[in-house]
Amino acid sequence: MTDPQNTAAPAATVYHDQPSANPIKVETRSVSVRYGDTQALHDVSIRIPDRGVTAFIGPSGCGKSTFLRCINRMNDTIDSARVSGSVLIDGEEVNSRAVDPVVLRARVGMVFQKPNPFPKSIYDNVAYGPRIHGLATKREDLDAIVEASLRKAGLWAEVEGRLGMPGTALSGGQQQRLVIARAIAVNPEVILMDEPCSALDPIATARIEELIDELRENYCLIIVTHSMAQAARVSQMTAFFHLGHLVEYGPTEDMFTNPHDARTQDYITGRFG
């Protein structure tokens, strides 16, 4: 069966049947990105459901991180990047002039490849977002937000009582969970994760994956990963990118057992990439 999106996308993206019961949270239409003279992304159209994990897989340089950064307009911070096409969150255009990227980024949180806690205390790291967005007026409210965020990120038990410690003094896995807590603290709707486990050891990775699984009940999570196994473990939907094109998109199980495109098959069976 052919998805109606197929007609909107000139690139030959293969869309699987999407039986997801959840409503669509993020939708893009023909998003292209150029860095100066090189085109990094060609006409990507995709519909990402809410309350679930969508994984972007693909070889290095395939444009999956670039695409991720379109969703919270992080490409604005790169001088040479030019984004075209439209990105809709809850049906609202993100790239319009009316949208303040600063406000947008409070709705769309982001976690990076390398843990990047600010050179501040654990408390101040988590309180950073609520403070700049004025989410808490009283100290108690802020304390409550910090505690709730750390609990959701599964870090509370480990740092309780030493919130004044610098965030950079934690271990790599703890730092990554701190950064997730920081992102959660502003109560975003979408959380973008750019290879969140690539700098971590297997145990810390397992911890983060567990966390992602818990978070999907409340958030729309989009995760870029190099590890097919990770995509299979944590995601419900998977998108395969190759050379700046979205090649194939569908439910994870279907993608891994029944890939339609030859390139997808080659990639997930390890024949290239």
Add this chain to the structure above:
Amino acid sequence: MQISLFTVLILMVLTAVGFLVGRRRAYAVSSGHASRLHSLPSYYGYYIALWTGVPAFILLAIYGMFGNDAVNALAGAQMHRAGEPVHAQFEQALSDDEDIARLEAELATLENRRIYAREAIERDSELVPAAGEYPAQSPAERQQALSSEINRLAAEREARAEVLAGQVEAQTDDALARAGFVYSRLSDERRELMINDARAIAFGEGVASRETPEINALASAMRPFHEVLRSSMALAALALAIGGLAYARSRISSSFRARNRVEGAISVLLLLASVIAIATTIGIVLSLLFESVRFFSAINWRIDEFLLGTQWSPQIAIREGQVGQTGAFGAVPLFAGTALITVIAMLVAVPVGLFAAIYLSEYASTGVRGWAKPVLEILAGIPTVVYGFFALLTVGPLLRDALLLLGYENAVTQSALAAGLVMGVMIIPFVSSLADDVINAVPQSLRDGAYAMGATKSETVRQVIFPAALPGIVGAVLLAVSRAVGETMIVVMAAGQGANLTANPLESVTTITVQIVMLLTGDQEFDSPKTLSAFALGLVLFVLTLILNVIALRVVQRYREKYD
């Protein structure tokens, strides 16, 4: 010419030949299979070239350093020998002369009395006047009186001896003997002058200040020594070169590790270069230290008074017999002036430099950054003397006029404010360039993190980048402070010279560096406390900047470790 160009050329050719010989020899011993050699053939060439050139050039360098002195000493000894008969006549005339005998007897008596007076001073007792010879004097006065009398008589004896020497000279027919006699009676300084004149005549080194028969005699005594020494040195150098070549060539075999030997020679060369740099630094510090010790002993080790005294007027102490000579070396006004100007300069340089750095690294587009950064760094290339007259001729008068307009009556052109402002401008590129490096070293991931949280640019800078870069920025500021403390030209020209102890930036003040310049320019005797105090000031300055630099480098280092 000391070493003839010809000799040097031959040595260079020999060195080149050594290289070729070595390479050919290497091919020969490998019988055409260069891969069997331990090292590449050219390394054997370098090895022989080193053995050919280095010892010979070292010999020539030693000759270049000490050759002149050797010729002078040899010629001088010859002059002495030639003058000996005349000198004997002169000694005879001296001992025959009645005046001399009388003067020497008187001198001996006075010298005894002076010793007696000095002992009295040391015992701290009164003098016992002998047979109404002199009225009641204190031992110190007595010693002084005796000293001047002794000086007078000694001068008289010297004049008489001069007359006798003239007579003896006149009786001598032999020109060489006479020249030798004159030469041997000269004082060291005059002998130095005569040697220089003789060298000028003999070898054309510069222009002789005068020409007398004696100088000509010395010049002709020098020539043969010079010729012999020079040709023997040239021959010895050539022999060394050829010997070295032959020796090195004999060592070459296919298993000889020429590459390692050349490597050793290179490491020696590099070691020498660093030794020169370090030894120079140590030498400068030691000379500062020794001269400072001389100064402190001249002010009776009142280091506390030097460091804590508030009165700075070194020129008073130059007069002899001045009471309280040490009272005028209180350096606090200089320290205060230095601190005042440094603070003003930092008030200008730190905010402006820092903001410029933040703009360049965070806000400016690549294009703007591409031309703005070099332009800012051109500021650092302006000679400080140019800043100096900018301060003196433009900023100083401008400030004064503005202050007069505002009704401040005591406005002066040379003020701490004018010097400090211009010095601040001078230091801006220093601060901005260092801070720019530090800010750029803050990982991009921190910026991304802040932007992804929805922080604006200035929030990111204030709350994330600045705290992360703070240790490095502190290091940069400390380096800038040590630069300001040591800066001389601007303050010499624009801050004035009066050692005022004031916190008012509108008055003229003086700094450590200005005083060092003042103390050491012009004709100075290098044994008065006045001049020596410059070294003590220099030592203080050195210690101060050293401490600042060490702290700054440690801070920067710790910061680097954190993010690498």
